[in-house]
Amino acid sequence: MNFFEELQKQRWDDHRYYHHSRINQALHLVSACCFLTSYALLFINPVLAVMVGWMLAMVLRQIGHFFFEPKTYDDVNKATHEFKESVKVGYNLQRKVVLLSVWGAVPVVLALRPDFFGFFSPEETARGLLYNTSILWLIVGIGAVIFRTLHLFFLMGVQSGLVWACKILTDPFHDIKIYHKAPMHLLRGEMYDDMSDWYSPAVTKADA
Template sequence: MSRYYKVLQTQRFDDYRYYHQSRINQTLHLISAVIFLVCYALLFKDPAMAGLVGWLAMLTRQTGHFFFEPNGYDHVNDVTNDYKEAVKVGYNQTRKIVLLTVWGLVPVALFAFPTLFGLFEAPASRMEFVRHVGVLWLAVGIGGGLFRVVQLFATQDVATGLIWAFKVLTDPLHNIALYWKSPLALLRGELIDPTIKNAAHWGAAADDEEAAHLT
């Protein structure tokens, strides 16, 4: 198995077992994944709308993380929450809060400075204002991803950054494949995924101690 594929699988497996134990969170990720695919379809046709749709998808999945995922000590994986946050390659809770704060400040900044110092023409309607927000939200999303990739280049290595970027971009498809049964499990009253500890379907990723911290 290619080392890069193994690292990708390990990142996905750790993301799944550490941060997607809740069936509600999984279901919200499934919904978010479908919305993200709509965002991808709009990206080159209508970037402003893509930005609005993309952040709707982002808020849907972050709702699952912040409100439904178990916090505190992780008894399933026998690790502390601090450990999970420290080893996460992507956006941990602290980084997400910073990113979401920037996202929330965008409409405030545009309300205070409608042209954003000449970047836009003054909006002639509410819809134009909303579309300007969408453009900036798209920039925040892309910029946040690129910023983290560059950070990973500097703090780890180029391969880790590129693999994480590929993982993020393909997460919608992977989430659909992984969580399409979660709503049915939720309807059965299953709040926590009981298969978390079963790593057989992740191949060698679960057994690769060298890559185990690449989440």
Template sequence: MKSFLQDLAQQRWDDHRYYHHSRINQSLHLVSALCFIAAYGLLFTDPASAALLAWGVSMTTRQSGHFFFEPKGYDTVNRATHEHKEDIKVGYNLRRKVVLMAVWALIPLVLWLAPSFGGLTEPAADFKGFLHALGMAWLCLGVAGLVFRVGQLTVQQSLGVGLVWAFKIITDPFHDVALYWRAPGYLLRGELIDPMDHARRG
């Protein structure tokens, strides 16, 4: 358990110091985290709506922060190139995220053109039914994406690394709220980039 917690802390620290320099990205992560927490609550009563909220709001805000606002140049804080950080990223780096988000974006089109989703579900009778089917498909994508990356990490590194990463991803919303709740305030004061003094000392 001690080793698990140490590895978890290290993955969280690396994720923060390498990929969350932008105050806009941090603020979007706060919005994303709050929506994910709401989606976790919905998961027990309305899984389809939970997935629509998680993918439609939480993931789009979270990933737009990474794609559009996070600096991609040389990281002077960590003395690392963007390419190096992408290579050592434990979870989904930007290349993998492009694939994941492309699949996410294609699912509504596939579901619209093939309402039975290849015979996996009953065709929706109306738009509400379509949204329900879409939510369930996105929920399956989320689970599949999690399991797939755990499998990759198990082959590439170890099962322990994969399980730590999975736990980190599931609990990230709670951790992000604690980490980034001040970010909007800094952003309103005109600070676009976190100076990361704590990372320089670390």
């Protein structure tokens, strides 16, 4: 597969394995809007951008995955939850627990050690807990993407790692495109996506 075929395949696998719940899809839609807001705020108010990205976008996204996405046998894809976790290219639920634990620990540690073990100078420490938390959360977010990308270089190859990084950065745009009708489905009482409208020649070719 070339770069764009693999990007399509990673997106398709992510959708079909981890986005059956319409509630999860709707939360991803709101999360995507928050992420795009965060992208724009980076050029205006970086502190607020990080807070919107982590506190709103990321939290809503993971609520959908952890609490609303079914963990039972997937009849649509003929796959168990354990299988999905094992083939997930990016951060599966177990890896997300680790990442979110690090994220949650940052402000706690910073409250106990305002200089963060010497990472911040006295002048930087004076900026306050909120500002310095945003700096560390930005580092955690960027570091998580870089770490997994480099890890995938060794596991699946350089192209796969770069494809995943591209997918992560463009997910907000793609999520709005594919999940903008999720609220409408929920209003109709449709709680789960049967994926029937996702099989196309292009996707099938990339998935083969």
